[in-house]
Amino acid sequence: MARLNLVAANPTKETKPKTPNVAVPPADGEPKDHFVNKNGLSYAGSHVIIDLWEASRLNERDHIEAALIDAVNAAGATLLHIHLHTFEEGGGISGVAVLAESHISVHTWPEKGFAAFDVFMCGDAEPRKAIGVFKKAFNPGRIVVGEHKRGMVDSIAR
Amino acid sequence: MARLNLVAANPTKETKPKTPNVAVPPADGEPKDHFVNKNGLSYAGSHVIIDLWEASRLNERDHIEAALIDAVNAAGATLLHIHLHTFEEGGGISGVAVLAESHISVHTWPEKGFAAFDVFMCGDAEPRKAIGVFKKAFNPGRIVVGEHKRGMVDSIAR
Numbered sequence: 001m002a003r004l005n006l007v008a009a010n011p012t013k014e015t016k017p018k019t020p021n022v023a024v025p026p027a028d029g030e031p032k033d034h035f036v037n038k039n040g041l042s043y044a045g046s047h048v049i050i051d052l053w054e055a056s057r058l059n060e061r062d063h064i065e066a067a068l069i070d071a072v073n074a075a076g077a078t079l080l081h082i083h084l085h086t087f088e089e090g091g092g093i094s095g096v097a098v099l100a101e102s103h104i105s106v107h108t109w110p111e112k113g114f115a116a117f118d119v120f121m122c123g124d125a126e127p128r129k130a131i132g133v134f135k136k137a138f139n140p141g142r143i144v145v146g147e148h149k150r151g152m153v154d155s156i157a158r
Numbered sequence: 159m160a161r162l163n164l165v166a167a168n169p170t171k172e173t174k175p176k177t178p179n180v181a182v183p184p185a186d187g188e189p190k191d192h193f194v195n196k197n198g199l200s201y202a203g204s205h206v207i208i209d210l211w212e213a214s215r216l217n218e219r220d221h222i223e224a225a226l227i228d229a230v231n232a233a234g235a236t237l238l239h240i241h242l243h244t245f246e247e248g249g250g251i252s253g254v255a256v257l258a259e260s261h262i263s264v265h266t267w268p269e270k271g272f273a274a275f276d277v278f279m280c281g282d283a284e285p286r287k288a289i290g291v292f293k294k295a296f297n298p299g300r301i302v303v304g305e306h307k308r309g310m311v312d313s314i315a316r
Contacts, residue, residue: 035270044267044274049205051309081241085256096254096261098243103252107260107278109202109309112193116202116308118276120265146306150274151209151267 035151036122044151045102045122050131052115054141058108061086061093067137068097068104071130077101077121101125115140120150193309194280202309203260203280208289210273212299216266219244219251225295226255226262229288235259235279259283273298278308 035042057063065084072079077099084095092108102120109115117134119127131145193200215221223242230237236258243252250266260278267273275292277285289303 044265044270044272047207047274047276049306049308080243080252083239083241083254083256085238094238094256094260096241096256096263098241098252098254102265102274103254103263105254105261105263105278107202107280109193112202112309114202114309116205116260116278118205118278120263120274120276122265148207148304150207151270151272 035153041149042153043149045120045125045149046127047118047120047148047150048127048130049146049148050117050119050134051144052117052134052138052140052142053144054113055108055115055138056113057138058110058113058115059090059092063137064093064095064106064108067133068095068106070137071104071119071133072097072099074129074133075101075119075121075125075127076129077125099125104130113141193311199307200311201307203278203307204285205260205276205278205306205308206285206288207304207306208275208277208292209302210275210292210296210298210300211302212271213266213273213296214271215296216268216271216273217248217250221295222251222253222264222266225291226253226264228295229262229277229291230255230257232287232291233259233277233279233283233285234287235283257283262288271299 035044061084065082068082069079078101079097080100081098084093086093090110092110093106095106097104099121101122104117104119106115106117115138119130121127135143193202219242223240226240227237237255238258239256241254248268250268253264255262257279259281262275262277264273264275273296277288279285293301
């Protein structure tokens with residue numbers, strides 16, 4: 001996945017970010033999807049699961065879209081496509097950002113004050129940097145974070 | 159999230175499924191996003207993490223798109239938006255399907271025979287039914303599955 005010869009970001013008209021502050025770098029032939037090699041482990045990437053409770057602004061589409069883009073930037077990732085869906089009657093937002101390094105998703109339940117994010121990134125991106133962005137954007141009373149190493153091929157510490 | 163007063167699926171021209179066999183039901187006012195209540199637990203939904211190894215057809219966009227749609231159907235979920243990105247030079251596919259019940263994502267590394275799926279569904283959908291669909295579609299030598307209960311609000315068994 002994720003050769004650096006990227007196509008330009010192609011958001012639909014509906015979902016075009018108002019602040020398109022994520023740059024798509026020019027192609028340079030270097031892949032961004034190399035498996036991570038760290039502490040004797042080789043794996044595809046880190047999948048960070050972030051649950052926010054007692055959170056605010058969970059029904060504000062533009063705010064959520066801006067937070068997703070800020071998270072992409074904070075993690076040093078590259079946005080390829082973004083789409084948000086607004087459910088009727090204050091029923092929350094679902095959003096996905098497809099990245100050169102994998103994806104970020106969000107689903108919100110405003111009536112519960114609950115938002116479920118996942119941030120999956122391979123290569124040199126830093127998915128955990130998204131946590132601070134979401135904390136600032138949604139002011140949660142409580143955050144629950146988990147992390148998976150995906151695609152681990154050597155789990156024996158050396 | 160996910161009131162049933164859905165807007166129609168709105169895939170972009172690029173990503174329009176060739177076999178749009180996922181029906182968007184008419185609005186009936188019933189929410190599909192209710193928290194699951196099972197075995198004394200209340201939670202937002204199940205997030206199933208599926209890693210395939212020694213898998214085939216990981217660079218075939220149309221095949222992957224069809225598999226995502228088949229998985230949506232198998233799980234009894236409702237497709238709202240689907241987008242796949244093809245990386246150059248056989249660099250794999252990234253895809254996301256936004257659902258009334260949350261999402262499915264996939265990222266493939268054909269050169270490693272590795273594919274990383276996640277299937278997050280709330281309400282009455284059955285995300286684990288996607289596993290059989292992916293097994294049939296990509297014929298993996300090995301499958302690693304994990305599951306998170308997201309948004310758990312009562313973890314004490316009664």
